[in-house]
Amino acid sequence: MSRDICVCLDFLTDAHKAQIRAVAEKGGFTVHFFTMAQMDEAAKVGANAEILYSCTPKLLKQCKKLKWYCCSFAGVDLYCKDPTLFPGPDCQLTNSNVYGLTISEHTVMVTLMLLRRMPEYKVWMDDHKWQGVLPIRSIKDCHLTMLGTGQIGRCIAHSFRALGAAKITGVSRSGRPVEGFDEVYPVAKLDQLLPEVEILVMALPGTDETQKILSAERVALLNEQALVINVGRGTAIDQEALVAALNAGKIAGAALDVVDPEPLPPDHPLWTAKNLVLTPHVAGNMTLPYTCDRNVDQFCEDLENYMAGRPLAHTVDRSRGY
Amino acid sequence: MSRDICVCLDFLTDAHKAQIRAVAEKGGFTVHFFTMAQMDEAAKVGANAEILYSCTPKLLKQCKKLKWYCCSFAGVDLYCKDPTLFPGPDCQLTNSNVYGLTISEHTVMVTLMLLRRMPEYKVWMDDHKWQGVLPIRSIKDCHLTMLGTGQIGRCIAHSFRALGAAKITGVSRSGRPVEGFDEVYPVAKLDQLLPEVEILVMALPGTDETQKILSAERVALLNEQALVINVGRGTAIDQEALVAALNAGKIAGAALDVVDPEPLPPDHPLWTAKNLVLTPHVAGNMTLPYTCDRNVDQFCEDLENYMAGRPLAHTVDRSRGY
Numbered sequence: 001m002s003r004d005i006c007v008c009l010d011f012l013t014d015a016h017k018a019q020i021r022a023v024a025e026k027g028g029f030t031v032h033f034f035t036m037a038q039m040d041e042a043a044k045v046g047a048n049a050e051i052l053y054s055c056t057p058k059l060l061k062q063c064k065k066l067k068w069y070c071c072s073f074a075g076v077d078l079y080c081k082d083p084t085l086f087p088g089p090d091c092q093l094t095n096s097n098v099y100g101l102t103i104s105e106h107t108v109m110v111t112l113m114l115l116r117r118m119p120e121y122k123v124w125m126d127d128h129k130w131q132g133v134l135p136i137r138s139i140k141d142c143h144l145t146m147l148g149t150g151q152i153g154r155c156i157a158h159s160f161r162a163l164g165a166a167k168i169t170g171v172s173r174s175g176r177p178v179e180g181f182d183e184v185y186p187v188a189k190l191d192q193l194l195p196e197v198e199i200l201v202m203a204l205p206g207t208d209e210t211q212k213i214l215s216a217e218r219v220a221l222l223n224e225q226a227l228v229i230n231v232g233r234g235t236a237i238d239q240e241a242l243v244a245a246l247n248a249g250k251i252a253g254a255a256l257d258v259v260d261p262e263p264l265p266p267d268h269p270l271w272t273a274k275n276l277v278l279t280p281h282v283a284g285n286m287t288l289p290y291t292c293d294r295n296v297d298q299f300c301e302d303l304e305n306y307m308a309g310r311p312l313a314h315t316v317d318r319s320r321g322y
Numbered sequence: 323m324s325r326d327i328c329v330c331l332d333f334l335t336d337a338h339k340a341q342i343r344a345v346a347e348k349g350g351f352t353v354h355f356f357t358m359a360q361m362d363e364a365a366k367v368g369a370n371a372e373i374l375y376s377c378t379p380k381l382l383k384q385c386k387k388l389k390w391y392c393c394s395f396a397g398v399d400l401y402c403k404d405p406t407l408f409p410g411p412d413c414q415l416t417n418s419n420v421y422g423l424t425i426s427e428h429t430v431m432v433t434l435m436l437l438r439r440m441p442e443y444k445v446w447m448d449d450h451k452w453q454g455v456l457p458i459r460s461i462k463d464c465h466l467t468m469l470g471t472g473q474i475g476r477c478i479a480h481s482f483r484a485l486g487a488a489k490i491t492g493v494s495r496s497g498r499p500v501e502g503f504d505e506v507y508p509v510a511k512l513d514q515l516l517p518e519v520e521i522l523v524m525a526l527p528g529t530d531e532t533q534k535i536l537s538a539e540r541v542a543l544l545n546e547q548a549l550v551i552n553v554g555r556g557t558a559i560d561q562e563a564l565v566a567a568l569n570a571g572k573i574a575g576a577a578l579d580v581v582d583p584e585p586l587p588p589d590h591p592l593w594t595a596k597n598l599v600l601t602p603h604v605a606g607n608m609t610l611p612y613t614c615d616r617n618v619d620q621f622c623e624d625l626e627n628y629m630a631g632r633p634l635a636h637t638v639d640r641s642r643g644y
Contacts, residue, residue, distance in 0.1 A: 101462055105434055108485070112431035121601060128593050130585030130602040136609045140423055162484035163430070263452030271450050279443060280452040287458045 003027075005303075006049040008034040008042040008059055009072055011286040016296045020053075023300045027307035051306070053299050057085050068092040068306060070299050070314075074099045074152070074284065075233065077206035080321045094302055094314040095322075098294035099284040100155025103231050106283035107156045107201055108163065110255035111139060114227045115199075119253060119275045140164035145193060147171045147213070148203035148232060149178040150322070156201055156231075157181055169193065173209070187213070194221035199229070206233035207321035216241035219251070226251045231283045234260035239270060246273045257283040325349075327625075328371040330356040330364040330381055331394055333608040338618045342375075345622045349629035373628070375621050379407050390414040390628060392621050392636075396421045396474070396606065397555065399528035402643045416624055416636040417644075420616035421606040422477025425553050428605035429478045429523055430485065432577035433461060436549045437521075441575060441597045462486035467515060469493045469535070470525035470554060471500040472644070478523055478553075479503055491515065495531070509535070516543035521551070528555035529643035538563035541573070548573045553605045556582035561592060568595045579605040 005024055012020075017033055024031045029051070034042035039059055046052055046063040053070040054060070057078055060069055064087045071079065076095045079085055086093070113119070115137040124131050144160045146153045149170040157168045157180045168181050171193065175186030185193060190213075194200075200222070204210040210233065219241040222228070228251060230237055239260065245251045253275035262281055264270055270278060286292050302312045316322060327346055334342075339355055346353045351373070356364035361381055368374055368385040375392040376382070379400055382391055386409045393401065398417045401407055408415070435441070437459040446453050466482045468475045471492040479490045479502045490503050493515065497508030507515060512535075516522075522544070526532040532555065541563040544550070550573060552559055561582065567573045575597035584603055586592055592600060608614050624634045638644060 101460065102458070105460060105462070105485075106438065109431060109434035109438060109440075112427055113435075116428065116431060116604070118431075118601075121604065124602065125593075125600055128586075128588040133602075133604050133607045133609050136424070136604075138423065138427055138610055138612055140427070140612065159485060163427075163481060264450075266450040271447075278447055279440075280447065280455075282438070282443065282455050282458075285455045287455050288460055290460055290462065 003029045004045060004049040005029050005031045005051040005053065006034070006042055006046040006059075006063065007031060008036060008039060008046075008052070008054040008056070010036050011072075011292045012296070013292075016292065019296055019300060020303070023303050023307075027303075029307075051303070057082070060085050063087065066091050068094070068312070070094045070096070070302065072096050072286075072295055072299075075205060076316050077233070077321060080207075080316065080318045083318075092312055093316045093318060094312050095316050096295050096298055097151040097314060098291055098298055100151045101294075102285070102288045102291050103152050103203065103283045104155040104159040106257060106279070107229060107231060108139070108159050110229055110257075110277045110279070111160075111199060111201075111227065113277050114229075114253040114255060114275070115139065115142075119277060138164075141166045143167040143169070143196075143198045145169045145171065145197050145200045146181070146203070147190075147200060148205075149181060149184060150203065150205075152203040152231065153201075154178065154180055156203065191218065191221060194218055195223060197222055197226045199227045202228070202230040202232050202236055204232040204236050205322035206235055209321075210236050212236065212238050214238060214242070219245050222251045224250060224252060228254040230254075230256050230258055232258060234258040234262060243269045243273045246275055249274070253277070255279070257281055325351045326367060326371040327351050327353045327373040327375065328356070328364055328368040328381075328385065329353060330358060330361060330368075330374070330376040330378070332358050333394075333614045334618070335614075338614065341618055341622060342625075345625050345629075349625075351629075373625070379404070382407050385409065388413050390416070390634070392416045392418070392624065393638075394418050394608075394617055394621075397528060398638050399555070399643060402529075402638065402640045405640075414634055415638045415640060416634050417638050418617050418620055419473040419636060420613055420620055422473045423616075424607070424610045424613050425474050425525065425605045426477040426481040428579060428601070429551060429553060430461070430481050432551055432579075432599050432601070433482075433521060433523075433549065435599050436551075436575040436577060436597070437461065437464075441599060460486075463488045465489040465491070465518075465520045467491045467493065467519050467522045468503070468525070469512075469522060470527075471503060471506060472525065472527075474525040474553065475523075476500065476502055478525065513540065513543060516540055517545060519544055519548045521549045524550070524552040524554050524558055526554040526558050527644035528557055531643075532558050534558065534560050536560060536564070541567050544573045546572055546574060550576040552576075552578050552580055554580060556580040556584060565591045565595045568597055571596070575599070577601070579603055 032045045043062040055072045117134040149172040170181035170184035214237045255277040354367045365384040377394045439456045471494040492503035492506035536559045577599040
């Protein structure tokens, strides 16, 4: 009986396919490639496949003999919440921790846009008016508070350090030390940290624990110089409280790449909130060739592990959600 | 007879004033501080002053006994073109090479905005529409071509290197090697470099030689992936040719912090050019506390030099223009 790998992804180049095939053949696997537009055909192969490398729960649900699902995304909240997507509890789930670079470049961009008053200049420039200069701040010598110290948070910390940030504080569930951070606190300490926050970057997975972690009460703890940047999940913020704080000038600005719901309805108050940089969930994605290359590298690395009977390197703890 | 230093600047804090006074007193100087709104009073003191630290040719012209004018700006094109501003050819002119950090953060910001397609997303977002994702590029592994290798160009090169740029090419009048650049070519080689340009950053002083250095002929040499970023002087670019190239998609994008004339008239074609990030001459300025601190540091450093009879460290070659 043949051992099949079903791959259903849009971003693969011929070089990526050759790279995957070369590894798979060493273990006697046959690889079948599909684009997302060919999902029905993919499902036919997937029905007997041992491994699926894709990004859609719909296809996963049709793979009844699957032993390993490699999700090409980093956020796997959907999969952790719904065990019926998998043929059984033994089917392994891995995710792709490869979005750090693109998300850190996004974060540097929007942080500088906020520090350098771009939302205010935009109002003037949209009006074709040139009205003078505003006081600005710098990433050099800044204090970054990073909520989430996973691969994405670590890459963001690295970029800020490279640009001369003076202090980088991490906040994570455990509060365990992480390389690249000057200090890491557990989430339980968050309320004590918020009044001193200068730049708060949120890169958290979507779990029950991160749901509205930046609650209305916590938004109220921020000072008027504070900037809030979210690149994780829109559900992590009480958006109503954030909009009110922005419009009242109780915080200096925010940049949201993720919102709840997505896409944002045309009449949502976030569209017109003051000092807000809004982007349509584009910080991550497969839009950067570097991200695609690392995605394939990680799948191949774990395929080697799988074939050798070793534990997979990027296994998700489904009870934890990441 | 008292020896007077006239300081007419808006950005000074009490700490800056104390710092200047402490140095001046060692040499028996009396320092007189004015804001720009007090220029008439400043001119009365300036008439007998030996040293002027300011940023306005109008005040300079009234200082008939001046031996040293320290300009708080980096760009001194105005002063080099008009010798009648000075009481005589022996009056020294220094400028302030302290804008590198703020301009490099601006440059990183607008480069990322262009690489990450923000002008296109802006069109969608202004429409409250969420239309999917576009292919992007990264500063990591990029090739930067830096036109101008002075303090500003070197700071920009440093920031790009810190973010993982693969190759940094400098272009300067002499083509002499500069630390932080992988290679430096003389301007004479520019035509050969332009077809391969990925990111062209221009940080040049306003001189006869830099006037329309990016001419229509040179804009035509750029490829359709090229980005043009100007943080020096608006006169360095043939704007008509640039607008045409942008609107025809012959280059991928541009970011102009400086234009000609400034402010830009309300009906100027630059306002509506495609894939253009326009900012109102805010890359430099005294808007960042760090810039102000270094500005005062440099004046004090040269004041020590002046009092000790040593050459001033930031002397401008007026015939060269920088």
